[in-house]
Amino acid sequence: MKTAQTPANEEERLEKLRQYEILDSATEQDYDDIARLVTQICGTSLSTISFVDRDRQWFKAAVGIEDKETSRDVAFCAHTILGTELFTVEDASADPRFADNPLVTIDPQLRFYAGMPLITPDGYRLGALCAMDRSPRKLTAEQEEALSILARHVVDLLELRRSRRVLETQNRELRELSDLKSRLMSIIAHDLRSPMANISALMSLFENEELDETERQELVTELHRTVSSTAYLLDNVIGWASRSLESSPYEFSQIPVDELLRELADSIRHEMESKGNALELQLSGGAEISCDRNVLVFVVRNLLNNANKFTAGGTITLAAQATAEEATIAVADTGVGMSEDTQQTLFEWNSRSGTPGTAGEKGAGLALLFCRDFLQRLGGSLQVSSAPGKGTTFTVRVPVIR
Secondary structure, three states: OOOOOOOOOHHHHHHHHHHOOOOOOOOOHHHHHHHHHHHHHHOOOEEEEEEEOOOEEEEEEEEOOOOOEEEHHHOOHHHHOOOOOOEEEOOHHHOOOOOOOHHHHOOOOOOEEEEEEEEOOOOOEEEEEEEEEOOOOOOOHHHHHHHHHHHHHHHHHHHHHHHHHHHHHHHHHHHHHHHHHHHHHHHHHHHOHHHHHHHHHHHHHHOOOOOOHHHHHHHHHHHHHHHHHHHHHHHHHHHHHHHHHOOOOOOEEEEEHHHHHHHHHHHHHHHHHOOOOEEEEEOOOOOEEEEEHHHHHHHHHHHHHHHHHOOOOOEEEEEEEEOOOEEEEEEEEOOOOOOHHHHHOOOOHHHOOOOOOOOOOOOOOOHHHHHHHHHHHOOOEEEEEEEOOOEEEEEEEEEOOO
16 A cells, blocks of 8 residues: 655645535535535545645545545545645556555455545645545546546535535624624723812812812822822723724733732832832742733732722732642632622623712722733633622632633
8 A cells, every 4th residue: 555645735735625614614504415416427426525734634525435534544635635636546446556455355355546635725635525436437528527626625625614604603702802892882881980089170170279288188198199090990990991992912921920910029029018018028939920010910900909998907819829730819808708699790891880988988890800801812711709898809810822
């Protein structure tokens, strides 16, 4: 038995085959109909639409053959894809290249084979449309021409399949963009209008000449707090929108977990101390994970801010641990907590609310939605556990990417 050579452009050919997403796909009537037409036109008992993978040939459609694939080293089609014309074996039992091939000697005991290569518009030979029989024979010129025409129809079906997939992807991206636009309009119309109106009102009060110095200082303090909360809201919105619009939003790098926790703790410690909160670290013991660092910073920083917002004179704990499969980062506080009903709707876009913090801090209820959105895109999750008056724990889980 002579095994077919490997095409010179094998890796490119296999990549092209992958792009059509045809391998191991479900049966389809159009392909089955072409396989039946081959047997009727060529007068054979067997036919296949075959695609040659790295180590196998796989049948998209077949008549008279129950197996879905065979090893590539015995495949007649592996010889067919070496050329651009019809490849014919009139009597395999008398052909030294195939006489001892198990497809000839055992099952299905092939004698006749005619394969027309399936050639993409850019010249890649992916497989073959085959007419086969258990008796030697020879095709007429008309039958050979019909096999060539049907092979082109198979390629047309492949092109339609790929075009449909591209169209589906484009439609999905358009829907996601439309959804993003709707969310941004919702934020602008409802969440930003209120703080901007508040800033305008404070500025009007500040211009009142009857205010004494103490009152003016109180207004300045309130104005500063409102501007800060509005800026934080804008940072969240811009960060979420820019990430959502990127086609490849994640960049993985090796992250020392404990180093990241210390950095985040240092960045917020002053804000926590101003509310009388103590920050405790529970380090992972030197674990490293491969993940998107920007996402983790964004998520954990928001969770720390949230804990500080709803805690006064308490303790906030930042803890991490890692296994071979996932990393877990938990932010726990001893603050006001939340009811079971609130937890059930916490991550629902339409149910979000801007609950004031223990010092009257304002918010739009967006940060947690953004955090969960980022983590889900990363293949992770965000979970909450809480009870009124007993504090809240948010747990971040992200898969360890290798």
